[in-house]
Amino acid sequence: MDTVTAGLAKDAQKAGERVGLKADSIVIEGGKPLRGRIEVRGAKNLATKAMVASLLGDTPSLLQDVPEISDVDVVSRMLDAYGVAVTSPAPGELLLDPVNVARSHFETIDALAGSSRIPILFCGPLLHRLGEALIPDLGGCRIGDRPIDFHMDALRAFGAIVDKSYEGIRITAPDGLRGANIELPFPSVGATEQVLLTAVKAKGVTELKNAAIEPEIMDLIAVLQKMGAIIWTEANRTIFIEGVDQLSGYTHRAISDRNEAASWAAAALVTRGDIFVGGAKQQDLMTFLNVFRKVGGAFDVREDGIRFWHPGGALKPVQVETDVHPGFMTDWQQPLIVALTQAEGVSVVHETVYENRFGFTDALNDMGADIVVHRDGLESVTRRVPRRKLEQAAVVTGPTRCTAPRCGCRTSAAASATSSPPSQRRGVRA
Ligand SMILES: CC(=O)N[C@H]1[C@@H](OP(=O)(O)OP(=O)(O)OC[C@H]2O[C@@H](n3ccc(=O)[nH]c3=O)[C@H](O)[C@@H]2O)O[C@H](CO)[C@@H](O)[C@@H]1O
Ligand SMILES: C=C(OP(=O)(O)O)C(=O)O
Numbered sequence: 001m002d003t004v005t006a007g008l009a010k011d012a013q014k015a016g017e018r019v020g021l022k023a024d025s026i027v028i029e030g031g032k033p034l035r036g037r038i039e040v041r042g043a044k045n046l047a048t049k050a051m052v053a054s055l056l057g058d059t060p061s062l063l064q065d066v067p068e069i070s071d072v073d074v075v076s077r078m079l080d081a082y083g084v085a086v087t088s089p090a091p092g093e094l095l096l097d098p099v100n101v102a103r104s105h106f107e108t109i110d111a112l113a114g115s116s117r118i119p120i121l122f123c124g125p126l127l128h129r130l131g132e133a134l135i136p137d138l139g140g141c142r143i144g145d146r147p148i149d150f151h152m153d154a155l156r157a158f159g160a161i162v163d164k165s166y167e168g169i170r171i172t173a174p175d176g177l178r179g180a181n182i183e184l185p186f187p188s189v190g191a192t193e194q195v196l197l198t199a200v201k202a203k204g205v206t207e208l209k210n211a212a213i214e215p216e217i218m219d220l221i222a223v224l225q226k227m228g229a230i231i232w233t234e235a236n237r238t239i240f241i242e243g244v245d246q247l248s249g250y251t252h253r254a255i256s257d258r259n260e261a262a263s264w265a266a267a268a269l270v271t272r273g274d275i276f277v278g279g280a281k282q283q284d285l286m287t288f289l290n291v292f293r294k295v296g297g298a299f300d301v302r303e304d305g306i307r308f309w310h311p312g313g314a315l316k317p318v319q320v321e322t323d324v325h326p327g328f329m330t331d332w333q334q335p336l337i338v339a340l341t342q343a344e345g346v347s348v349v350h351e352t353v354y355e356n357r358f359g360f361t362d363a364l365n366d367m368g369a370d371i372v373v374h375r376d377g378l379e380s381v382t383r384r385v386p387r388r389k390l391e392q393a394a395v396v397t398g399p400t401r402c403t404a405p406r407c408g409c410r411t412s413a414a415a416s417a418t419s420s421p422p423s424q425r426r427g428v429r430a
Helices: 003-019 044-056 070-081 106-110 118-130 149-157 189-199 215-227 258-270 282-295 330-340 361-366 409-418
Strands: 035-039 061-064 085-087 093-097 132-135 161-163 169-172 181-183 205-209 230-234 238-242 251-253 274-278 298-302 305-309 319-321 345-351 370-374 392-398
Touching (some): 044 061, 044 070, 044 118, 044 189, 044 258, 070 093, 070 118, 106 132, 118 149, 118 169, 118 189, 149 161, 149 181, 149 189, 189 205, 189 215, 189 238, 215 251, 258 274, 258 282, 258 305, 258 330, 282 298, 282 305, 330 345, 330 361, 330 392, 361 370
Parallel strands (some): 035 274, 061 251, 181 205, 319 345
Antiparallel strands (some): 061 093, 085 093, 161 169, 274 305, 345 392, 370 392
16 A cells, blocks of 8 residues: 555544544544645546456456446446456456357346446447447446446447337447448547547448547547457547557556546645655646646656646636547546635536536535635636536635535535435436
8 A cells, every 4th residue: 555545544543443433434634734645546438348348359468557436347247237247457457358248138237327438438349259249227426417428429320229128228239330420519538538449440430520539538439459459549529530440458457547636736736745646647637737736836847757846825716618639638627625724715516517517615614615616607707618508607605714515415416416225316318
């Protein structure tokens, strides 16, 4: 275990024992600067997609730097349900052997309902392997509607037929899959991955316009290229994919998790600490680093990672809008807002990607923060990203002293921000 987490875990365990909490609780005793070194893990937003890609190969794939997260467990179980042998030859490594891929039963698949959003990406690979894909109802963070209409429209353009009479989704391709011309209404990460994972083995050429170009997408393209795919990334968010008949397995180390890196950076700022994040990559964090610097944080980019620290003095308020890459990522606004509670003055954060991503601010307000969420955004604030219908704004006034909320009340609010009960996940709009 690395220095920061080892210290935290030990302190938390002691604090937990004092207040009589069980081992699966997280207890944080605040008021101390976080100092030390931590290694960032492989990206959550790449690892599971690379796992799905293994289904497309004729030979086993080896994925390295796989994070220990529940999505990886869910995708392993889903692969297992379709006959892919998933083993771990070494810590952080997964060997994925798709040689015995076979049809599954809806009951087996439905057991995974509501646990992750990744199963939707099994559609293309399963159609290529089996001519049929059974997908459980999706889960994922509870941050808005999260429809899958772009995915379904793209699959239909490839020639797939969607059957919605199931609790989840059944999709078939009786005439095989053909390359298509697709333009996404919004550069969706998931829908871009759906197109890539389907087009690589579809007959002919696929042109994808308005594609997402996040670093994790580029890493997935690298995985697919290692497998034998032919993918051209052109200017203006356009990607051409030339379908091939056969793909092999890959060996790949996942790109590092830029969201985890940004979270540690914000933790260094808010605790007036000093954290070296091993493996953090400047190229993938450029926009975050600009904002971090404007708030008053200091950083030093080194070959093996980035050191983030609070250089002393007051932090400054900022105005930020989330956006698709290369803009300020929507996943960064939560750790940033935590840091902004300690800035002197009024900050404004506009969320433009999801319609309900400020749920966590209730927890911060309970701890003493001053954050007001404007559900329809703020027209008075000059904007860089064009207004979207679903946008909201959080106005953060600081600095405020934050203290621990009464024991137990936070856990339920925090949990509701990241997972939804199955009843609310049913009936995903397609
Ligand atoms: C596992 C993973 O990689 N998750 C990331 C991925 O989520 P995910 O791939 O789900 O996010 P998308 O980029 O698809 O979503 C962006 C926007 O498009 C909308 N949309 C999307 C698909 C669709 O069919 N219809 C539709 O309307 C969504 O509701 C949202 O408003 O990208 C998000 C945006 O960078 C990140 O916050 C998530 O961490
Ligand atoms: C939205 C997120 O994840 P997912 O897409 O896996 O729900 C997230 O991690 O912020």
